[in-house]
Amino acid sequence: MIRLDKVVTDRGSRYAVTGGAVAGRAEVDTFLRDLKREKRFAKATHNTWAVILSDGGPIKNDDGEAGAGAVILKMLEREGLHDCVVVVTRWYGGVHLGGDRFAHVVTCVRAFLEAWRQRGG
Template identity: 40%
Template structure:
């Protein structure tokens, strides 16, 4: 499991004071650039000197220095994300200027270091790609379906009772899809079809 990419379980934050400037890193798991933008809008402090950020979702990423010298804030935050192998995450580092200039190297260390420590301290979980499928079973087969599919880490999201049986919507790890197809065919003696929804 350790070679799987990871994301955060929930939002996290870490604060650091560097030569009278205050740096606050706030990170959260995200699934889309819209979620990343919403988090950045929510946690950015208009009264702060700078709200610098970076996010990565798969091969897509963005970063912003928010007025700091080029390459001293957004890129070090992104490097903190990448160096820890974290994906589907956004990090905002807010700075309140304390009157002492830090220089380019000092800024990069402060932004990158605050972001890295925030991510290091956050609870993380492996990213497991999931697939939704639909299938049907008879009323008599329902409990068997539930028990056998649970062994594949599948979750029945919806069960719609109809006159001739139950229409199921199931979410399971993408890597278990082929096993689920075989198992459903066996349990229904070939009567139940599997339709991949996403």
Template identity: 40%
Template structure:
């Protein structure tokens, strides 16, 4: 299972630390152009803010990544945000943390904790998307066995994309790689090995996990 990017587009979380407001914005961005456009949009929306600090990672290999302190002391804002993305093993995502200064200085350590906490809160709020290898599987069996087999499908983590009813019943399924053997075993037991089974090469599907 490979963690990829955020679930929602542009989730926003706000926290207050020593009277300063930290508003974190997060969005899925597939390219650096999208990342920069998102940052520009947030800066326009919060043009009166003291700082709009940001970080992004683009691409599965994470070759494209950037952090911007936007006027905060060097290394106290953009880098902590970027480190959250790295720690969470995310890519194709951009975070912008907007700060409205409340009059109390936080110091370097306080800023690092504030921007890190803000980014973490945004990730938690958005939820993560995982890529999972799923095999398209076609199963054909007699009507006699459909009741038991469909009961199994309702309890298993298997997606039925379509069902065709002709002289027999054909199920078009998406099955995780690790669940293939269990599916075959159930079919063998249920149909006394009278089923037809076609398995195609795996494709990547998305699974959402809310923190």
């Protein structure tokens, strides 16, 4: 598992990214459940995620951050990364970010992908 905290801070909102290898939908569910066992992730405003499973294809979840799961999924597709779930977490800071929120999701996923490559993923 790779976790990068405080990847982006903007107008009070904070972003983190977490990801790791999974083999099938059951492991995705376990990964998400384990992440949310940490109180701060359970209380986050959004835990948006995506994965491309070798045995099940693409899956995404916006968790209330409309369109964010699609952004993550598109980046995973471009990278050709399968069987690795990526979760972008946002703690809302009280100010709407508009389209900037998508740029922040991209920044988080890029940071994860770089860390993943550095670890030989």
